[in-house]
Each structure stands twice: as structure tokens, then as C-alpha cells.
Amino acid sequence: MKFEHLGIAVANLEEANAIFSKIFASSPYKTETVESEGVTTSFFHTGNGKMELLEATREDSPIAKFIAKKGPGIHHVAFEVEDIRAEMQRLKQEGFHLLNEEPKRGADNKWVCFLHPKDTQSVLIELCQEIL
Numbered sequence: 001m002k003f004e005h006l007g008i009a010v011a012n013l014e015e016a017n018a019i020f021s022k023i024f025a026s027s028p029y030k031t032e033t034v035e036s037e038g039v040t041t042s043f044f045h046t047g048n049g050k051m052e053l054l055e056a057t058r059e060d061s062p063i064a065k066f067i068a069k070k071g072p073g074i075h076h077v078a079f080e081v082e083d084i085r086a087e088m089q090r091l092k093q094e095g096f097h098l099l100n101e102e103p104k105r106g107a108d109n110k111w112v113c114f115l116h117p118k119d120t121q122s123v124l125i126e127l128c129q130e131i132l
């Protein structure tokens, strides 16, 4: 498993892009809306992995709920795997609760699956695999 990205929940993507563009001295390399998750994302390259900023597109988005409860901040950590179905099966057998039973299409050309934070020390973990 390899670190892939850190997901940051933001209230205003334009403002957050401006802040992180100054920090990284570069612009996001892409912006993408994933309607199934109710988010618009932007991605920055970092020296090691990526940073994903997420703004809610609707009130029932996980990002809208998170911001309403906790405010903007670190939302999830994503790890790349070679075979997402095999990892999902392995982790399910280990007793983790998967938040989706089938891989779903995420941003930046990935299949994704989330583990429930109640099993992972309150850290939402995303598994992802490149869509070939």
C-alpha cells in the first residue's frame, strides 16, 4: 500500500486553491466534479503523493456534513493498492467495515473504497486503484 493523497474538506474551493497554490508555488493540475460523491475536487502534486481539496456540491454530500460538524480540515487519507477487490476482501475478513461493497469511480481516474472511521482510530481511509 502506498500513500496516494490527503483529502482536505474546504468550504470554498476557489479560496482554498489560492491558499495552497501559494504554499506549493504551483496551481492545481486538475479540477473534477464527482457527482456520485457530491464533491468538486482539485489536485496538487506534492513531493510525495497528492493533495485533494474537496468542496461539497450539495447539502447531503459527506463533505457538507463534515464541514457542518467539524469545519474545514483533513477529511481522509488515501492509499493506492494494486488490486482493490482483493484488498477489500482481505480487510473485510479482518473485520473492517467497508463503506461501499463494490469499488466506485472516484476522481483522477481511480476506483475507490472507504473504510469506516469507527474501525480506524477515527481516520477515514480511502483505498484506490488506477482505472486501466
Ligand SMILES: CC[C@@H](C(=O)O)C(=O)SCCNC(=O)CCNC(=O)[C@H](O)C(C)(C)COP(=O)(O)OP(=O)(O)OC[C@H]1O[C@@H](n2cnc3c(N)ncnc32)[C@H](O)[C@@H]1OP(=O)(O)O
Binding pocket: 007, 034, 037, 039, 041, 052, 054, 062, 063, 065, 066, 069, 074, 075, 076, 078, 099, 105, 106, 107, 108, 110, 112, 114, 116, 117, 122, 123, 124, 126
Ligand atoms: C472524489 C472522489 C474520492 C476520490 O477519488 O478521492 C473522494 O475522496 S470522495 C470523499 C467524499 N466521500 C466520502 O467521504 C465517502 C465515504 N464517507 C462516508 O460514507 C460518510 O462520510 C461516513 C464516514 C460514513 C460518515 O457519514 P455519516 O455517518 O452519515 O456522518 P456522520 O456525520 O453522522 O458521522 C458519523 C461518525 O463518523 C465521524 N466521521 C464522519 N466523517 C468523518 C471523517 N471524514 N473522518 C473521521 N470521522 C468522520 C463523525 O464524526 C461521526 O462520529 P461520532 O460523532 O463519534 O459518531
Ligand SMILES: [Co+2]
Binding pocket: 005, 007, 052, 076, 078, 126
Ligand atoms: Co479522496
